[in-house]
Amino acid sequence: MKPVLYLSVAALLLSGSLLAQTPSSTNLGRNPFPQIGKDGRVTFRVNAPDATSLTVNLGKDYPMTKDDKGVWTATTDPQVEGFHYYSLKAGGLSFNDPATHSYFGMGRWASAVEVPGAPDADFYTPKQGVPQGAVRAVRYYSAVCGEWRQMLVYTPAGYEQNTSKRYPVLYLQHGGGEDETGWIYQGFADVILDNLVAEGKAEPMIIVMVSGVANKADGTGDGFEAMVTEEVIPFVDARFRTLADRDHRAVAGLSWGAKQAYDLGLGYPDLFSWVGGFSGIIVIGEFRSRPAGYEDPEKFAAAYNGIFKSAPQFNANYHLLFIANGEAEGSHLKGMSEILTERGIDNVFYQSPRTAHEWLTWRRCLYQFAQRLFK
Amino acid sequence: MKPVLYLSVAALLLSGSLLAQTPSSTNLGRNPFPQIGKDGRVTFRVNAPDATSLTVNLGKDYPMTKDDKGVWTATTDPQVEGFHYYSLKAGGLSFNDPATHSYFGMGRWASAVEVPGAPDADFYTPKQGVPQGAVRAVRYYSAVCGEWRQMLVYTPAGYEQNTSKRYPVLYLQHGGGEDETGWIYQGFADVILDNLVAEGKAEPMIIVMVSGVANKADGTGDGFEAMVTEEVIPFVDARFRTLADRDHRAVAGLSWGAKQAYDLGLGYPDLFSWVGGFSGIIVIGEFRSRPAGYEDPEKFAAAYNGIFKSAPQFNANYHLLFIANGEAEGSHLKGMSEILTERGIDNVFYQSPRTAHEWLTWRRCLYQFAQRLFK
Numbered sequence: 001m002k003p004v005l006y007l008s009v010a011a012l013l014l015s016g017s018l019l020a021q022t023p024s025s026t027n028l029g030r031n032p033f034p035q036i037g038k039d040g041r042v043t044f045r046v047n048a049p050d051a052t053s054l055t056v057n058l059g060k061d062y063p064m065t066k067d068d069k070g071v072w073t074a075t076t077d078p079q080v081e082g083f084h085y086y087s088l089k090a091g092g093l094s095f096n097d098p099a100t101h102s103y104f105g106m107g108r109w110a111s112a113v114e115v116p117g118a119p120d121a122d123f124y125t126p127k128q129g130v131p132q133g134a135v136r137a138v139r140y141y142s143a144v145c146g147e148w149r150q151m152l153v154y155t156p157a158g159y160e161q162n163t164s165k166r167y168p169v170l171y172l173q174h175g176g177g178e179d180e181t182g183w184i185y186q187g188f189a190d191v192i193l194d195n196l197v198a199e200g201k202a203e204p205m206i207i208v209m210v211s212g213v214a215n216k217a218d219g220t221g222d223g224f225e226a227m228v229t230e231e232v233i234p235f236v237d238a239r240f241r242t243l244a245d246r247d248h249r250a251v252a253g254l255s256w257g258a259k260q261a262y263d264l265g266l267g268y269p270d271l272f273s274w275v276g277g278f279s280g281i282i283v284i285g286e287f288r289s290r291p292a293g294y295e296d297p298e299k300f301a302a303a304y305n306g307i308f309k310s311a312p313q314f315n316a317n318y319h320l321l322f323i324a325n326g327e328a329e330g331s332h333l334k335g336m337s338e339i340l341t342e343r344g345i346d347n348v349f350y351q352s353p354r355t356a357h358e359w360l361t362w363r364r365c366l367y368q369f370a371q372r373l374f375k
Numbered sequence: 376m377k378p379v380l381y382l383s384v385a386a387l388l389l390s391g392s393l394l395a396q397t398p399s400s401t402n403l404g405r406n407p408f409p410q411i412g413k414d415g416r417v418t419f420r421v422n423a424p425d426a427t428s429l430t431v432n433l434g435k436d437y438p439m440t441k442d443d444k445g446v447w448t449a450t451t452d453p454q455v456e457g458f459h460y461y462s463l464k465a466g467g468l469s470f471n472d473p474a475t476h477s478y479f480g481m482g483r484w485a486s487a488v489e490v491p492g493a494p495d496a497d498f499y500t501p502k503q504g505v506p507q508g509a510v511r512a513v514r515y516y517s518a519v520c521g522e523w524r525q526m527l528v529y530t531p532a533g534y535e536q537n538t539s540k541r542y543p544v545l546y547l548q549h550g551g552g553e554d555e556t557g558w559i560y561q562g563f564a565d566v567i568l569d570n571l572v573a574e575g576k577a578e579p580m581i582i583v584m585v586s587g588v589a590n591k592a593d594g595t596g597d598g599f600e601a602m603v604t605e606e607v608i609p610f611v612d613a614r615f616r617t618l619a620d621r622d623h624r625a626v627a628g629l630s631w632g633a634k635q636a637y638d639l640g641l642g643y644p645d646l647f648s649w650v651g652g653f654s655g656i657i658v659i660g661e662f663r664s665r666p667a668g669y670e671d672p673e674k675f676a677a678a679y680n681g682i683f684k685s686a687p688q689f690n691a692n693y694h695l696l697f698i699a700n701g702e703a704e705g706s707h708l709k710g711m712s713e714i715l716t717e718r719g720i721d722n723v724f725y726q727s728p729r730t731a732h733e734w735l736t737w738r739r740c741l742y743q744f745a746q747r748l749f750k
Contacts, residue, residue, distance in 0.1 A: 028483065029588065050467025091465035092425025098470065102477050102484035108403065109477035109484055126523050128516050134528075136509040137559070139501050139566070148501050153509075160614070163538040184512070191514070213404065239535070 024100065024113040026083075031099045034113050040078035042113050044086075046097065047071050051090055056097075058086040058113070080328065081117040082360030083186055085110045103186050107177040112186070123195055124188040124363050130198045131157030135190050140235055144227040146217025149210070151232065152180050153240065154190050156197055156204035166241045168374040169206045170274075171228065172366075173253030173260050180209045183366075186359045192367050203374040205250075208236050212253070212260050224260060229268055250373050252276030252322070254362045259283050266304040269317060274373055276322035278365035279329060279357055281336055294336055300343070311344030322369050324350040326361035348372065399475065399488040401458075406474045409488050415453035417488050419461075421472065422446050426465055431472075433461035433488070455703065456492040457735030458561055460485045478561050482552040487561070498570055499563040499738050505573040506532030510565050515610055519602040521592025524585070526607065527555050528615065529565050531572055531579035541616045543623035543749040544581045545649075546603065546639070547741075548632030555584045558741075561734045567742050578749040580625075583611050587628070587635050599635060604643055625748050627651030627697070629737045634658050641679040644692060649748055651697035653740035654704060654732055656711055669711055675718070686719030697744050699725040701736035723747065 021035040021043065033045040044056045049070025056062050056074050064072040085105045087094040096102055102109035133156040142149050156167065172189065174182035183189040189207055196202035210232055216223035237244040251272050253261035258280020265275030266282070284293025284303040293299045301309045308314055321340070325333045337349035352364040396410040396418065408420040419431045424445025431437050431449050439447040460480045462469040471477055477484035508531040517524050531542065547564065549557035558564040564582055571577035585607055591598035612619040626647050628636035633655020640650030641657070659668025659678040668674045676684045683689055696715070700708045712724035727739040 030590075046468070048467045052466055054466065054468070088468070088470070090468055091427055091429065092423045093421070093429070093463070093465055093470075095463070095468075095470035095473065096484065098483035108473035109471065126514055126516070132514060134511040134513050136511045138509050139507060141501070141503050160616075215405075241535075 022116060025116070026100045026103075026112050026114050028099060028101055033099055034097075036079075036113065036115050037075075040080065040115050040117065041075050042079055042084075042086075042115065043073065043075045044097070045071060045073050046088065046099070048090075053090060055089040056086060057089055057094065058084055061089070079113075079115045080354055080356060081115045082355050082358045083112055083114050084358060085112045087111065101185075104179045104181050105177055105186070118360055120364070123367050124192050125195075126191050127195065130194050132194050133157050133159065133190055133197075135184055138239070140231070142214070142223075142227050142231050144216055144223040144231060145214050149214075150180060151236075152184060152209040153236070154184075154193065154207040154209075155240065156206070157194060158204060159206075159241070163241075166243045167204055167206045168248035168250070169208060169236060169240075169242050170250040170252065170370070170373065171208050171210075171232075171261075171264070171272075173212050173251075173257030174209070175253075175255035175257050175279075175362075179211045179213070182359075183207075183209050187363055187366065189366055192363060193370060196367070196370055202370045205370070205374060206236070206240055206242060208232065212257055225263060225267070228264060229271060233271065246271055246273045247319070248374060250274030250276070250320075252278065252366070252369055253280070254278040254365070255280050255357065266307050269307060273318050274320045274322075275318065276320070276324070276365070276369045278362050278369075279325040279333070281333065292332075292336070294339060297343070308340075308343070308345055311346075315344070315346045318346075320372055321345065321347040322350070322372065323347055324352070324361075324365040324368065326352045326355035326357060328354060328356040329361070397491065400491070401475045401478075401487050401489050403474060403476055408474055409472075411454075411488065411490050412450075415455065415490050415492065416450050417454055417459075417461075417490065418448065418450045419472070420446060420448050421463065421474070423465075428465060430464040431461060432464055432469065433459055436464070454488075454490045455729055455731060456490045457730050457733045458487055458489050459733060460487045462486065476560075479554045479556050480552055480561070493735055495739070498742050499567050500570075501566050502570065505569050507569050508532050508534065508565055508572075510559055513614070515606070517589070517598075517602050517606050519591055519598040519606060520589050524589075525555060526611075527559060527584040528611070529559075529568065529582040529584075530615065531581070532569060533579060534581075534616070538616075541618045542579055542581045543625070544583060544611065544615075544617050545625040545627065545745070545748065546583050546585075546607075546636075546647075548587050548626075548628030548635050549584070550628075550630035550632050550654075550737075554586045554588070557734075558582070558584050562738055562741065564741055567738060568745060571742065571745055577745045580745070580749060581611075581615055581617060583607065587632055600638060600642070603639060604646060608646065621646055621648045622694070623749060625649030625651070625695075627653065627741070627744055628655070629653040629740070630655050630732065641682050644682060648693050649695045649697075650693065651695070651699070651740070651744045653737050653744075654700040654708070656708065667707075667711070669714060672718070683715075683718070683720055686721075690719070690721045693721075695747055696720065696722040697725070697747065698722055699727070699736075699740040699743065701727045701730035701732060703729060703731040704736070 024034045035043045054064040054072045062074040064074040066072050097111040100111045103112050136153045214224040214227045251261045251265045258277035262282045265272040284299050323337045340347045350368045352361040355361040399409045410418045429439040429447045437449040439449040441447050472486040475486045478487050511528045589599040589602045626636045626640045633652035637657045640647040659674050698712045715722045725743045727736040730736040
């Protein structure tokens, strides 16, 4: 197929035509597969004449079948719109599909498909004419971890030009098995903020993304909190034109990163006053205990050095406590939000329609959260 | 092994101890394998109890053997120091090893090992106390290609602070099968420049990296030159504080990107006056013709609209023509440099000791080239 035809087809598909299948937006270059059908079924195609068996795993295993030219195909059950990691499996190994971009997830560089159909996709779509921020990759040395690490830092449009202006900062954490690149390449955080700021819906802000995997160099365990509070925040405040106080500093995260965000946001009230957790609970007491720690009034009052002990004081002290997840993830976070509300703790709850524990949920969470920040 | 021990071992190995094997610096997290022996042999280890056959390809195939715990192992022939892509092969498919970071090469996200032992590794090693630049990922819309694309832009230390200062720009291209991320993640271009600038050996400069794969949206072929000259350069000059003239604009590239750099640098003398080609010839006439185009005086004089026709004029017009490769790549580029010199065309030739067509060669080429720029 000639590029010009291909692009026309893609344009038609994107505009919601009647054509049955569209290449995943995660495909490398102009690879035609994986493709997604209108019903959300994903079709994979792999050219491997010498392979004797091939399986694709997207949530579950789908054995692939080979045609007489050595091309293997499988089509999945319908998938909900959004971003889904997947693997190829052969010879007892799981690995990524060279047909797509790779994304750091599942603890390795992984393949993924984007199932289109989100009615609100506009908010995370780049647009011509929208002033753009920039994402910087910055190497930094962590003495806590004893190693060089990378942080990604989003600065909003105008940061380069308005050189006397200082900006509030959002620290934004990825989920388990992911790293500091997730919020940009899976989450489109930069596009979401560019669009929000251009529409006047969000304040221009700096976003800092670091890997949440941070083992102490001395072998004494997790160094994440020490690294962020003692190294990352001072580094960012020195390097970038930040508003370096708690009133202008937010923290949020998804899944495992939600726990980290609550630990930072509620555990360090001198540093943060805006806190968001996407698809993760406020862990109080033992993880996965029943009743959950937040359901137990005594544990709750003791948590995070008593941060919730006095609701009026918490409400006066914190600008925002934001709790969110995807509808398909269940109601436990809605329950948590309601318990907090019953106890007088102001909080905002948001649920992403239809979506599961994946990046479309978290893009929407960020979209909602960012609009409430620094106002 | 405890992290603290691991780090001590790594430190010893890096300092050239007698220990036999060291994990590749490309490994994800603290994965112990692949490991490199003192003799440059690489040992791979993959846990795959269910696999029936497994091969690793690093230059050639090495069948792996399975122990009674289902762990597969193979050790390669000695490899020259530097950065080498590799693949795992099973069931008729080639794929990357989840044990390492992935790098865009071979037209897909690929695994790689870094064989240590370069006596000059210091120049591409990050150092505490060296002021750092930053690498930005910037999305831009190319009308030529009809798509959103990403460029990486390195700005030197001080760029954020010295807000009235303008900087010269180097456009830097990757090789075939790679993309705009190669010069940072495989090439350490940012670290090399940070170190050079800190030592006063190179001028602070902006480096722009775009993907060289740029098909025109209208299906009429390669849009690379149009994209760079009509879109990328004006975009960069508008977005960043550049010195926007040919005296302060350089172009270089490696392998396929060397051809692109020569095409830009010699084909657009109004735009560039500093040109570098690493491991790539100046293609004049038919590619791979014998004699090579540059050996034929008539073709040579006609090339690039007669840019080489008058040696004195070329020498007066261009600040630098830099030609380089790795010693193991052979003598053809040295020959090309000598022919140019015989014809009176000033040029600088550099050869990286021992190394082949890989990233250690190109790191050294950049190190040499950057020191000669904008002076």
